[in-house]
Amino acid sequence: MGVSVPLTRRIPGRLLLAIPPVVFLALFFVWPVVAILERGLRPAGHWELQPILGVMQDPAILRVLWFTIWESVLSTVLCVLVGLPGAALFARFRFRGRRLLWALLLVPFVLPTVVAGLAFLMLIGPSGVTGVDLAGSIWAILIAHVFFNYAVVVRTVGSAWASLGDDEVDAARTLGASPMRALLTVTLPRLRSALLAAASIVFLFSFTSFGIVMILGGVRQRTLEVEIYDQTARFLHLDTAAALAILQLVGVVAVLFLFGRARSRGSSQGAGGTSGGNARKARTPGERVFVVVNVGFMALFLGGPIAVLVLRSLWTSKGWGMGAYAALGSSRRGSTSFVAPLDAVGNSVRFALATMVISVLLGCCAAWALGRRGHGGRGGAASSHRRRAGRVLDSLTEGFLMIPLGTSAVTVGFGCLIALADPPLELRSSTWMLPIAHSVIALPFVVRLLVPAVRSIDPELREVASLLGASRTRVWTTVDLPLLRRQIAVAAGFAFAVSLGEFGATSFLVRAHDVTVPIAIYRALGRPGGDNLSQAMALAVILMVVIAAVVVVIDRLRPQTSAEF
Amino acid sequence: MSTIRTSCPIRQQADSAAAPATGPTQRPRRRRSASILGTMMVAALLAAGCSGGSSGGSASGTDGRTNPTPSIAPVLADGALPRFPEGTVVRLVAHDSFAVSSDVLDEFTALTGATVEYLPSGDAGTMVNAAILTKDDPQGDVLFGIDENLLARAFDEGLFQSYTAAGLDTVPMSYRVDDQHRVTPIDHGDVCVNFDRSWFADRGLAVPGDLRSLTDPQYRSTLAVEDPSSSTPGLSFLLATIATFGGGEDTGANPAWLQYWRDLKANDVSVVDSWETAYYSSFSGSSGEGDRPLVVSYASSPPAEVVDTTVPADASPTGVIAPTCYRQIEFAGVLSGAKEPRAAAALIEFMLMKHFQQDMPEQMYVYPVVEGATLPEAFSKYTTPVAEPLTLPFDVVAADRERWVAQWASVFR
Numbered sequence: 003m004g005v006s007v008p009l010t011r012r013i014p015g016r017l018l019l020a021i022p023p024v025v026f027l028a029l030f031f032v033w034p035v036v037a038i039l040e041r042g043l044r045p046a047g048h049w050e051l052q053p054i055l056g057v058m059q060d061p062a063i064l065r066v067l068w069f070t071i072w073e074s075v076l077s078t079v080l081c082v083l084v085g086l087p088g089a090a091l092f093a094r095f096r097f098r099g100r101r102l103l104w105a106l107l108l109v110p111f112v113l114p115t116v117v118a119g120l121a122f123l124m125l126i127g128p129s130g131v132t133g134v135d136l137a138g139s140i141w142a143i144l145i146a147h148v149f150f151n152y153a154v155v156v157r158t159v160g161s162a163w164a165s166l167g168d169d170e171v172d173a174a175r176t177l178g179a180s181p182m183r184a185l186l187t188v189t190l191p192r193l194r195s196a197l198l199a200a201a202s203i204v205f206l207f208s209f210t211s212f213g214i215v216m217i218l219g220g221v222r223q224r225t226l227e228v229e230i231y232d233q234t235a236r237f238l239h240l241d242t243a244a245a246l247a248i249l250q251l252v253g254v255v256a257v258l259f260l261f262g263r264a265r266s267r268g269s270s271q272g273a274g275g276t277s278g279g280n281a282r283k284a285r286t287p288g289e290r291v292f293v294v295v296n297v298g299f300m301a302l303f304l305g306g307p308i309a310v311l312v313l314r315s316l317w318t319s320k321g322w323g324m325g326a327y328a329a330l331g332s333s334r335r336g337s338t339s340f341v342a343p344l345d346a347v348g349n350s351v352r353f354a355l356a357t358m359v360i361s362v363l364l365g366c367c368a369a370w371a372l373g374r375r376g377h378g379g380r381g382g383a384a385s386s387h388r389r390r391a392g393r394v395l396d397s398l399t400e401g402f403l404m405i406p407l408g409t410s411a412v413t414v415g416f417g418c419l420i421a422l423a424d425p426p427l428e429l430r431s432s433t434w435m436l437p438i439a440h441s442v443i444a445l446p447f448v449v450r451l452l453v454p455a456v457r458s459i460d461p462e463l464r465e466v467a468s469l470l471g472a473s474r475t476r477v478w479t480t481v482d483l484p485l486l487r488r489q490i491a492v493a494a495g496f497a498f499a500v501s502l503g504e505f506g507a508t509s510f511l512v513r514a515h516d517v518t519v520p521i522a523i524y525r526a527l528g529r530p531g532g533d534n535l536s537q538a539m540a541l542a543v544i545l546m547v548v549i550a551a552v553v554v555v556i557d558r559l560r561p562q563t564s565a566e567f
Numbered sequence: 568m569s570t571i572r573t574s575c576p577i578r579q580q581a582d583s584a585a586a587p588a589t590g591p592t593q594r595p596r597r598r599r600s601a602s603i604l605g606t607m608m609v610a611a612l613l614a615a616g617c618s619g620g621s622s623g624g625s626a627s628g629t630d631g632r633t634n635p636t637p638s639i640a641p642v643l644a645d646g647a648l649p650r651f652p653e654g655t656v657v658r659l660v661a662h663d664s665f666a667v668s669s670d671v672l673d674e675f676t677a678l679t680g681a682t683v684e685y686l687p688s689g690d691a692g693t694m695v696n697a698a699i700l701t702k703d704d705p706q707g708d709v710l711f712g713i714d715e716n717l718l719a720r721a722f723d724e725g726l727f728q729s730y731t732a733a734g735l736d737t738v739p740m741s742y743r744v745d746d747q748h749r750v751t752p753i754d755h756g757d758v759c760v761n762f763d764r765s766w767f768a769d770r771g772l773a774v775p776g777d778l779r780s781l782t783d784p785q786y787r788s789t790l791a792v793e794d795p796s797s798s799t800p801g802l803s804f805l806l807a808t809i810a811t812f813g814g815g816e817d818t819g820a821n822p823a824w825l826q827y828w829r830d831l832k833a834n835d836v837s838v839v840d841s842w843e844t845a846y847y848s849s850f851s852g853s854s855g856e857g858d859r860p861l862v863v864s865y866a867s868s869p870p871a872e873v874v875d876t877t878v879p880a881d882a883s884p885t886g887v888i889a890p891t892c893y894r895q896i897e898f899a900g901v902l903s904g905a906k907e908p909r910a911a912a913a914l915i916e917f918m919l920m921k922h923f924q925q926d927m928p929e930q931m932y933v934y935p936v937v938e939g940a941t942l943p944e945a946f947s948k949y950t951t952p953v954a955e956p957l958t959l960p961f962d963v964v965a966a967d968r969e970r971w972v973a974q975w976a977s978v979f980r
Binding site (some may be wrong): 041116119120123124127129216217221222228234235236237319334336337338339416419424431509512521524525527528529530532533534536 | 667668669688690704706846849856
């Protein structure tokens with residue numbers, strides 16, 4: 003096929019597309035992180051490696067490292083296993099309330115960990131209503147990690163699954179394969195990159211888990227993230243903190259490398275993406291049971307802690323009712339610490355929208371730069387080793403774009419304080435600091451979700467379109483964009499949610515009149531008096547309502563023809 | 568790991584702390600802890616290598632001697648705040664718990680013409696460390712909310728310039744721990760064991776009277792405390808046990824205070840990560856969620872639990888066990904490199920004035936430090952005044968705190 007001309011013509015374009023996201027991360031992630039590492043490891047003008055060696059030889063640190071690794075691997079495996087049936091449910095079946103449930107999945111994702119942690123303690127703590135005390139055990143941590151990351155697996159894999167055509171499964175079934183066999187040999191291999199994308203995000207979240215490990219893990223369980231926070235924000239041992247941050251970085255890069263290897267080994271990328279919309283009503287009794295059990299599980303597992311929060315927000319010292327919600331607007335009035343709940347919601351939504359726009363635009367650039375290329379095994383002018391070099395460069399870039407998700411919020415936050423202090427980038431006290439910091443965290447999500455989607459578009463579709471005379475822009479708007487709408491919506495939802503729930507970096511980068519809902523929640527919780535707990539819970543409920551409403555809107559922005567969710 | 572960079576100016580402080588404090592609210596210490604303190608201070612002085620009264624020179628080279636702390640001239644004229652040009656802005660770096668009535672802050676603007684811009688900066692530890700990190704290019708003019716445990720490092724880094732507030736005359740000596748006036752005491756709080764009144768009444772059990780009785784088997788599984796490595800009140804409670812039982816200078820595995828913690832552990836103490844978790848999840852007395860009737864919180868917590876102020880004091884939901892209380896003082900200081908040092912100093916003077924001082928209890932759950940400031944009714948009625956709080960000198964805490972936390976962790980982790 004005569005693709006040599008478009009291919010070579012495409013290369014400079016691809017490089018140009020990669021520039022905005024790479025520059026963005028270089029300025030707002032790499033530079034601050036290097037600045038803070040340099041403070042720690044080059045205190046007197048020359049580099050010192052002793053802190054790194056010291057950390058590597060400290061048995062306590064190695065124990066923490068080991069715990070961090072197995073805790074996050076276990077969380078990831080568990081989350082994928084628990085999430086897969088949920089993904090299948092949304093990809094295959096139509097049922098009442100499906101769109102709403104799809105949106106509600108993101109609710110746990112925005113909950114500040116302290117609020118979710120308290121809710122879990124009310125359920126599975128020492129005096130929890132279930133009567134089972136898991137506080138301080140690894141189980142509490144794992145359950146909470148699955149609770150938080152369930153949406154990552156279901157929404158990522160579910161939307162990829164929905165875009166697979168039925169034809170190959172039907173063919174396998176016709177040839178006598180059982181449904182399970184068709185699932186294992188046909189469907190799952192085609193979902194490989196979506197699965198790996200979801201798994202790598204869950205892994206990074208669990209690897210850098212902080213609040214959950216602190217609240218539910220008891221005094222004995224500590225992650226590397228907790229150590230880094232202590233060494234940076236509590237003790238200001240920047241040398242040890244830098245060494246730990248490097249250790250964390252090495253761990254993250256190693257795992258991303260393994261994920262990258264796993265993905266490139268499987269080249270059975272689906273040529274689908276064209277069909278979709280093949281979800282249908284459950285027909286057989288088995289299918290009905292599957293739907294009911296799945297929805298029931300989500301209602302209990304995600305709904306349990308959320309119900310606890312909602313109920314707690316409705317209870318005040320004066321009895322049941324909306325008292326806590328009313329008090330939000332009045333109880334601290336006249337104090338500088340008073341934040342009108344509507345203002346906090348407005349600030350949060352404003353920052354989340356900005357984060358969504360920045361990270362989706364940059365993420366699209368990155369995804370097209372990384373994803374749009376000829377498929378392996380296809381002939382062409384480019385020699386095979388040049389293609390291989392290109393692929394190595396791609397996976398390196400993709401890995402680089404993921405790293406912020408595996409980096410401690412306090413490392414980035416403190417780095418921003420020193421690196422972004424002077425003109426022209428005097429951003430640390432600007433209103434843009436928060437959306438930028440949030441975008442650094444959200445961008446990996448967007449990239450991770452969009453790259454596999456861009457890759458899954460059959461290059462022949464584009465080639466046919468350009469052979470028929472379509473301009474590159476036209477190919478983009480008529481071929482790529484319609485096929486990717488679903489994934490872009492999913493990515494945008496996540497970006498919004500990441501910003502809405504972020505607390506770690508926000509707590510010391512926020513400006514007084516820009517206070518967000520999570521900050522207001524922490525402030526309420528920091529004050530004694532039982533009614534403050536109700537108010538914190540009420541704010542958390544408001545946050546949950548906001549994310550559900552926004553995700554419903556985002557999901558509806560897509561045209562109805564392919565609107566599955 | 569941590570080098571002890573205690574410099575000589577602090578030695579003078581240590582001396583003054585060792586001598587009985589003078590002033591109306593002088594705090595007599597228990598004899599036992601006083602002698603331990605003496606021992607620890609000697610140890611700290613030896614460690615600092617600070618001999619003689621006048622020879623300076625510390626390794627860091629940033630202390631007041633080799634690089635004199637700049638100081639700001641008095642800003643009050645005849646006891647009145649000065650006026651600043653239109654548009655003057657004082658940037659106030661403060662922790663998340665900072666709060667003041669808006670009309671009180673407006674009064675400062677009315678008096679001086681300067682407006683205050685509040686820069687929230689996370690918790691106190693994060694705030695101070697972020698300030699140290701950015702000290703060459705500070706984000707604000709004044710820092711509020713640094714406590715004693717964080718002072719030594721801040722001084723060592725030259726974070727503050729000196730300002731001797733005129734309002735300090737009304738502050739008892741026991742709060743004035745920095746004789747170079749790099750920081751000015753603004754408020755104090757006490758970290759104390761709080762109890763759930765009805766829990767003990769229902770069981771006909773006496774409320775424990777002191778730290779030692781908490782290890783009594785009849786109080787098994789009743790206490791929730793915060794991890795001293797991650798929580799400020801948790802650290803204060805650890806310091807309370809060291810001040811009470813001694814052994815702070817003991818680097819071994821069995822100092823007296825650590826043995827106390829072993830006894831607590833044997834009595835099933837619950838250790839959680841933060842005040843929020845302890846108070847709202849473990850404690851039965853506040854919102855009634857938890858199963859522990861005793862929790863480490865503040866002396867100012869009980870008034871916040873009273874909804875109906877006609878309730879008699881002995882019927883309020885929670886109370887404080889006074890002999891367990893450890894004092895925390897919060898300070899404010901003018902940051903080195905402040906753009907508006909005089910306006911910053913004026914804000915510190917304002918913070919020592921009655922109006923601000925009397926506003927603090929209900930806004931931040933802390934107590935005034937100036938003499939004659941009156942407390943809101945709920946505070947005078949529902950919490951016990953702490954006459955003899957436990958204390959340790961801040962430079963000793965600075966030198967040993969990480970080791971203590973590590974020793975504590977060796978038992979609990």
